[in-house]
Amino acid sequence: MAELTYRDAVAAAIAQEMARDPSVVFLGEDIAAAGGVFKATVGLLDRFGPTRVRDTPISEQALIGAAMGAAMTGLKPIAEIMFSDFLAVCWDIIANQIAKTRYMTNGQVTMPLVIRTANGAGSRFGAQHSQSLENWAMTVPGLKVVAPATPADVVGLMAAAVRDPDPVLFFEHKSLYATKGPVPEGEWVDQLGKAKVLRIGDDVTIVALAAMVPKALAAADRLAEQHGVTATVVDVRSLVPLDTQTILREVARTGRLVTVEENPRLCGWGAEIASIASQELFYDLDGPILRVTTPHVPLPAADNLEDHVIPSVERIVREVLQAYD
């Protein structure tokens, strides 16, 4: 196992796939010469050259449209949208064009592309550079949606996404870029649509995604140490396809479900999981399903304000305990 940062895992994953397949190309704003504004793509230009690693103008519609046209005609582009908030600028191309073209053409077109983007809060960037928008993508039929929480998952799920014949939105979390973790040596490819059970407990199943995963794990430790409540923690990893089998199995075993979501409350991914669990596990549940989310507000910039709204370890512990009241 090599120890990599989440940030370096991004470049490692892209390099692994570009070295393997000459049809993989990479484009985005400041991704080549500058190595990315988060320095997650350093070295790729030097290694693969300017025909495969290309800087674009600040033209999100042009660069995502170009990725789509290239994917339709034999390439496997990886496109970067610098901040996930900018997905709104090119949402037509993503939601109306990329997601629907295979269906509308009855399978004439295949769309093997990856859109990777820096998602989430914690950097005090304010309301337009901090959102967690994976649930936008999840609502559009035809898009696969992935959000890794560890360096190993960055590499394994990116490799799986590049090799997948369908469009994948790959949400990297800004606040995780500096975190470190082991990554398997050699070629590493994971599988889309598989959740991972990270910790086994008997009392409650906490389901989390991306930056909420380490918080859920810390909350589980505290629940066990201070309150005698043992929690299972599941990292969803992939929202579409969604591994409901793993999630439902763990919820059935513990009888309780808490989702921890960074997105604002309404229609977050946890609502869908709660809906499935309440319908399919009604008689296995020992209490109400809880959702810990950011409240339904835009994100504030100041340290204490941002910390106040994003789910914290303390809040997860508190809300889990409320389920027992």
Place this chain on the structure above:
Amino acid sequence: MNTKHSRMASPPDVPIDPATRLALYRKMMEVRALEKRAYDLFLQNLIKGTSHLALGQEAIAAAFGVAMREDDYTFCTYRGHAHTLVRGASMTGVLGELMGRECGLMAGKGGSMHLTSVPHGAMGSYAIVGAHLPIAAGAAWSAQYRGTEQAAVCFFGDGTTNIGAFHEALNFAAVWKLPVVFVCENNLYMEYTPIGAVTAVEHPAADRASAYGLEPLIVDGNDVEAMFKVAQTTLARARAGQGPSLIEAKTYRHSGHSRADPAKYRPAEEVAAWMRRDPIKLYREKLLQQGVEEAAISKIEASVAAEVDQATEAAKASSVPEESIAMTEVWANGDWSWRN
């Protein structure tokens, strides 16, 4: 046509050979026959939803249809029956798609505004204004990367010149020197509004060309030979690695924007003047003047008429699609499932 601010395209003065001239005429006739039939079938309630006809604009599609290489890519708009047909898609496939039948190009899953025939290089009709300009640039990038000397041709209306994606795509294609030809079909109206009333410049496409380092090209879109020549020169430029072109083809639609529009906002004199400049009528007269036998022209007309009749009957006879296909081809494995 006022061209004082822009130069007319000046294609090489090479005569067009007789077979090509007849091919141009035939393509225009095919589009005319198909669009008229689509209109009739709409009135018979056999075509639902909407449709945007290219009656009056046939010369632009026909010229590129003849000039393009088989492996070139076409990207067009919701007014795309013509551009799909001229690449070689069957009339039965087009009419069947409009009628929601199993024989349709996409078995009824796309409809009038999304005609696509990938085996013919017709890479899709796009119904959100402007979206397909960047996508066409991407196909051109792919051709450039693969070194195939393929070109992408992207057709759009005058209204598109005021949306952001137009400007993003032109800059992007120019900076990357992509083999793409952008063709603005300026029919003088963006939907129901005169384009001049909502545009800061006189020529909505050509007057923007210089902003992207491109030559302004204004062509009479109702002169099929002029269109053919500009298609040849711009496609050659693309294949030679000289980058994109932007053509503004002046034309006029004979009917309204869509099925719902009787086009009452257009002055009667303007309509009459453009009807006199019907591209098919003009070209028929020109061919006769050039000594083409009337019999050769009539033969094409009869053959096209028979073809559209046959296609109509075949489409009518085709079943409606199996309902199960509503749940297929969301993903490349043919499936639609999002959970296990």
